[in-house]
Amino acid sequence: MKLMHVADLHLDSPFVGLSKQHPAMQQYLIKAPYQAFERCVSIAINQAVDVFVIVGDVYDSERQTIYAQHFFIEQLRRLQKADIPVVLSHGNHDYLDLERKPVAYPDNVYLFDSGDVVSKDLSLKSGETVRFYGFSYTKRWVNDRKIEQFPNNPSDTTYTIGCLHGAIDAKQTEKGNYAPFSVEELKAKGYDYWALGHIHQAEILSEVPLVQYSGTIQGRHRHELGDKGAFLVEIKPNQPIKNQFISLASIVWQQAEIDCRSEWQASELIQQATQVLHNYQAESEASQQSYLITLVLNNAQRLSFELQEQIDCGELLLALSESVHDTPFVVITKIIQQRHIVGEPFEYDVALKDSFAAASIELEEGDLYQRIMADLFQHSTMKQWLSDFAKDEQLKEQLNISAKQLMIQSIGFETEEVDHED
Numbered sequence: 519m520k521l522m523h524v525a526d527l528h529l530d531s532p533f534v535g536l537s538k539q540h541p542a543m544q545q546y547l548i549k550a551p552y553q554a555f556e557r558c559v560s561i562a563i564n565q566a567v568d569v570f571v572i573v574g575d576v577y578d579s580e581r582q583t584i585y586a587q588h589f590f591i592e593q594l595r596r597l598q599k600a601d602i603p604v605v606l607s608h609g610n611h612d613y614l615d616l617e618r619k620p621v622a623y624p625d626n627v628y629l630f631d632s633g634d635v636v637s638k639d640l641s642l643k644s645g646e647t648v649r650f651y652g653f654s655y656t657k658r659w660v661n662d663r664k665i666e667q668f669p670n671n672p673s674d675t676t677y678t679i680g681c682l683h684g685a686i687d688a689k690q691t692e693k694g695n696y697a698p699f700s701v702e703e704l705k706a707k708g709y710d711y712w713a714l715g716h717i718h719q720a721e722i723l724s725e726v727p728l729v730q731y732s733g734t735i736q737g738r739h740r741h742e743l744g745d746k747g748a749f750l751v752e753i754k755p756n757q758p759i760k761n762q763f764i765s766l767a768s769i770v771w772q773q774a775e776i777d778c779r780s781e782w783q784a785s786e787l788i789q790q791a792t793q794v795l796h797n798y799q800a801e802s803e804a805s806q807q808s809y810l811i812t813l814v815l816n817n818a819q820r821l822s823f824e825l826q827e828q829i830d831c832g833e834l835l836l837a838l839s840e841s842v843h844d845t846p847f848v849v850i851t852k853i854i855q856q857r858h859i860v861g862e863p864f865e866y867d868v869a870l871k872d873s874f875a876a877a878s879i880e881l882e883e884g885d886l887y888q889r890i891m892a893d894l895f896q897h898s899t900m901k902q903w904l905s906d907f908a909k910d911e912q913l914k915e916q917l918n919i920s921a922k923q924l925m926i927q928s929i930g931f932e933t934e935e936v937d938h939e940d
Contacts, residue, residue, distance in 0.1 A: 519676075521569040521570070525609075525713075526574065543847070554736045563597070563600045563602065573715030574683030591623070605628045605681065606623070607654045610695075632654065638652075650681055663697070682713075685699075716731070718738075728751070734746050736768070737771045744770065747763055748766060773812045774814070776794065776814070780821070784828070795838070809848045809849075814853075816856045818857050819857040826855060
C-alpha cells in the first residue's frame with residue numbers, strides 16, 4: 519500500500535506581516551499554500567498512491583473564503599478522477615461546526631465527521647484492506663486524551679493506521695489543548711502507521727512502528743524554518759516501511775547569522791549581508807525555491823552604538839531591500855541584533871545596582887511590560903491580526919533582554935562578552 523500523508527495546509531493564511539514592507543511578496547505567499555497542495559495532489563496522482571491522507575487544518579480558520587473552499591474541492595475531484603480515496607479529518611484551526619450544514623465532499627472522501635474516534639475501512643485495488651482510526655475537532659481546543667479512545671489493533675484488515683491531529687505531552691499547559699498523547703501510547707496500540715498533524719515541522723517520532731508528523735506544506739512565518747512538504751509512505755506486510763519526504767514549499771523561510779566585529783562600519787556590514795544574499799541566490803537558482811531570510815547579527819554589541827540604533831530603526835534592512843517582481847526571489851525580511859553582554863556594570867554603586875535590579879524585576883514580573891505595551895496591543899490592527907502577540911511570552915522575554923542590554927550600553931560602561939565555550 520502506498521499513501522500520501524499531508525497535514526496543516528492552512529489555506530487562507532493572510533501573511534499580513536509583510537503587507538507594507540513587501541506587498542508583492544505577500545501575494546506570492548498567499549498563493550504558496552495553494553500551489554503546494556496542488557503539487558502534492560499531482561505527485562500523488564503520478565505516483566498512483568492507494569490513499570491520500572489529510573490530518574487536519576486544511577484551512578487557517580473555521581470560516582473559509584469561497585475561493586479556498588472551491589480550490590480544495592477541485593483538488594479532491596482531481597483525486598476522484600484518478601480513483602484515489604481521501605481520508606480526511608479536521609483540526610483545531612478548521613474544526614467542524616456541527617450546527618452548520620455539512621460540506622458536500624466528493625464520493626471518494628472518507629471524512630471523520632465527529633469528535634469521537636471512529637474507523638473507516640477501505641478496500642484497495644490490490645485486494646488488500648486498510649482500516650483508519652481518527653476523529654475531527656468540533657471545537658477550537660480538545661483537552662481530552664483522545665488517544666485513549668483509539669482501540670488496540672484488532673487485526674481485522676491488512677493494515678491499520680491511526681490519524682491524530684494533536685500534540686505530544688509537555689509541561690507547557692497550552693500543549694494540553696490539542697488532544698495530548700505520548701509516543702508510548704501510540705506504539706502500544708499496535709498500528710502499522712501513525713499519521714500525525716498539528717506540528718508544522720516534519721518529524722519522525724518512532725521508526726517502528728513509523729510515527730511521524732508530516733509538518734505543514736508551506737511555512738507561514740520566520741519561526742517555521744526550512745523546507746516543508748509531505749510524506750510518501752509505502753507499507754508492505756513483514757517488510758520495512760519506505761518513507762520519502764516530498765518537498766512542496768515554493769517559498770522557504772531560513773535564518774542566517776553574521777558574527778559582528780568591532781571595526782565594522784555600515785559598508786562592511788552591508789558587504790557581509792550581501793554575501794549572504796548571493797549565497798542563497800545560488801541555492802535558489804538550483805532549487806527553484808524562493809527564500810525569506812532572517813539575518814541574525816551575533817555580538818551586535820561590538821558595533822558602534824550609533825550603528826546599532828540605525829539598524830534598530832530599520833536603515834540596514836532598507837538598504838538591503840529589493841523589489842520582488844518574479845520568482846524565485848531571495849529577500850532579507852528581518853534583522854535581529856543578538857547582543858551578548860554580562861549585565862554587571864553597577865557593582866561600584868550599591869544603590870544604582872539595587873535600582874537596576876528592582877526595575878528588571880518589575881519589567882519581568884510586574885505589570886510594567888503590559889502598561890508600556892498597552893497602546894500597541896490595543897491598536898485596532900494589532901487586535902484584529904496579531905492579538906496573540908499580547909500573550910507571547912517569548913516576545914516579552916526578548917524585549918526585556920534587549921531593553922536591559924540597551925540601557926547598560928547607553929550608559930556607556932565597559933561590558934564583558936559572554937563566553938559561550940563553557
